[in-house]
Amino acid sequence: MLAPLYDWVDERLKLKPIEQTLLDEPIPGGASWNYVFGSATLFLFVLQAITGMCLSIYYVPSPDHAYDTVQYIENEVWFGWFIRGLHHWGASAVIMAVGLHMLQVFFDGAYKRPREMMWMVGVVLLLLMLGFGFTGYLLPWDQNAYWATQVGINMAGTTPIIGDFIVRLMRGGETLGALTLSRFFAIHVMILPAIMMVGVMLHIFILRRVGPAGPHDKAQAMQGSETFYPRQVYMDAVVMLFVFCILAVLAYTVQFPLADKADPSDHSFIPVPEWYFLFHYQLLKWAPGPLVGYASWALPAAFIFCLFALPFLDRNTERVPSSRPMVMAGGMAFLVTMFVLLGISLRDLYAVPRTDPVIAKGEALVQKFACKTCHRIHGDGANVAPDLSYVADRHPEREWHIRHFKDPQSVSPGSFMPKFPLSDTQLNNLTSYVLTLKSGKH
Numbered sequence: 236m237l238a239p240l241y242d243w244v245d246e247r248l249k250l251k252p253i254e255q256t257l258l259d260e261p262i263p264g265g266a267s268w269n270y271v272f273g274s275a276t277l278f279l280f281v282l283q284a285i286t287g288m289c290l291s292i293y294y295v296p297s298p299d300h301a302y303d304t305v306q307y308i309e310n311e312v313w314f315g316w317f318i319r320g321l322h323h324w325g326a327s328a329v330i331m332a333v334g335l336h337m338l339q340v341f342f343d344g345a346y347k348r349p350r351e352m353m354w355m356v357g358v359v360l361l362l363l364m365l366g367f368g369f370t371g372y373l374l375p376w377d378q379n380a381y382w383a384t385q386v387g388i389n390m391a392g393t394t395p396i397i398g399d400f401i402v403r404l405m406r407g408g409e410t411l412g413a414l415t416l417s418r419f420f421a422i423h424v425m426i427l428p429a430i431m432m433v434g435v436m437l438h439i440f441i442l443r444r445v446g447p448a449g450p451h452d453k454a455q456a457m458q459g460s461e462t463f464y465p466r467q468v469y470m471d472a473v474v475m476l477f478v479f480c481i482l483a484v485l486a487y488t489v490q491f492p493l494a495d496k497a498d499p500s501d502h503s504f505i506p507v508p509e510w511y512f513l514f515h516y517q518l519l520k521w522a523p524g525p526l527v528g529y530a531s532w533a534l535p536a537a538f539i540f541c542l543f544a545l546p547f548l549d550r551n552t553e554r555v556p557s558s559r560p561m562v563m564a565g566g567m568a569f570l571v572t573m574f575v576l577l578g579i580s581l582r583d584l585y586a587v588p589r590t591d592p593v594i595a596k597g598e599a600l601v602q603k604f605a606c607k608t609c610h611r612i613h614g615d616g617a618n619v620a621p622d623l624s625y626v627a628d629r630h631p632e633r634e635w636h637i638r639h640f641k642d643p644q645s646v647s648p649g650s651f652m653p654k655f656p657l658s659d660t661q662l663n664n665l666t667s668y669v670l671t672l673k674s675g676k677h
């Protein structure tokens with residue numbers, strides 16, 4: 236049924252030659268699961284573009300509305316929470332896919348002559364991806380977004396000579412505020428995507444001109460080549476489907492609630508950067524005072540330089556890993572350092588809030604008695620009763636809460652908060668938890 240339609244279109248657009256160039260590309264050594272990372276990255280990028288477009292329908296990039304519109308997407312828009320989840324997890328997945336793709340190219344020595352340009356364009360694409368991550372992080376305008384971006388901008392400011400200029404360029408104004416947000420939004424949804432698309436096309440154009448590198452193993456390469464279609468297309472498609480399923484499951488099961496709305500006056504907030512910036516962040520924590528400045532700009536600069544120059548630094552024409560011990564050792568050393576730092580950083584992050592069991596029990600009661608059907612706590616819950624995020628600032632006395640829980644109306648005449656059937660222990664636990672809800676604590 237489709238064939239006559241295809242013929243009709245083909246007669247007018249002459250598609251057959253294009254179809255041949257697209258599908259008949261020879262793959263030296265044959266199709267392989269090793270080659271799926273590039274197309275997985277491309278797939279994830281397209282998925283980010285689509286989910287991002289959906290989010291932009293409701294999102295408003297101003298400090299007055301950004302947080303509320305994300306909250307609205309999360310709670311009100313039909314399947315909004317799912318689209319936001321896909322976009323959130325997709326952002327991490329795309330960085331992982333790029334990382335795996337680069338590792339495969341590195342391991343296979345596929346960046347070597349004549350593929351230096353493809354590698355360098357690839358490094359630019361990696362930097363653009365990180366740019367997407369950094370600018371996107373600010374957009375929800377919650378505490379974490381605000382303060383993590385503040386740290387990032389300050390770090391860029393340590394660069395000698397151009398530091399001040401970069402800060403002014405990124406921030407747009409004297410402080411991080413409305414101008415910064417609209418700037419980051421424009422970069423995230425207009426400027427980066429435009430550059431990215433050109434870069435991706437260039438990357439693929441170069442790939443089609445020089446052709447894929449094929450296996451580093453000569454015997455395997457000698458086996459002749461195979462066309463892109465059908466086996467490689469099939470493998471790529473399987474991986475794309477697999478990646479999509481993982482993301483959908485994550486988006487469905489792991490909620491990613493907002494923190495409190497950004498409060499520029501709360502300097503006590505300690506932000507957490509995205510996991511792919513964590514290893515550098517951990518390094519900065521250890522850097523001795525006078526060296527922090529260097530660690531924040533010189534290390535990334537040196538790393539980016541090495542990545543860029545890799546095809547020229549590594550002049551060995553041999554592609555087999557065992558014949559390139561130095562380069563392999565260098566790559567290994569980097570990976571091990573990165574994962575160890577990431578591990579330590581994550582351990583520190585999750586070790587801190589090991590809460591007192593009394594408080595943990597109190598927090599569980601909040602779930603049990605569904606307090607959040609009326610109250611919001613740190614961005615989660617409804618807004619029909621006072622926000623409890625910082626209630627202990629208003630009511631620091633234990634007695635007040637006990638009396639209030641026992642009989643809300645006696646403390647706040649006319650309150651519609653129900654009298655919960657709480658035992659004395661429960662009353663105690665719940666109050667202990669509520670007293671932790673004060674500013675400067677998260």
Ligand code: HEC
Nearest residue numbers: 601604605606609620621626629643647650651652653669
């Ligand atoms: C049916 C809605 C509703 C539910 C459910 C509810 N509350 Fe309330 N709560 C209110 C209202 C309305 C007020 C404001 C009047 C008052 O102080 O009683 C309030 C006030 C409070 C206050 C004082 C806030 C302030 O700023 O003065 C605290 C603390 C509190 N609630 C805790 C809880 C806890 C803990 C739970 C769950 C065990 C809970 N609430 C469940 C409606 C609710």
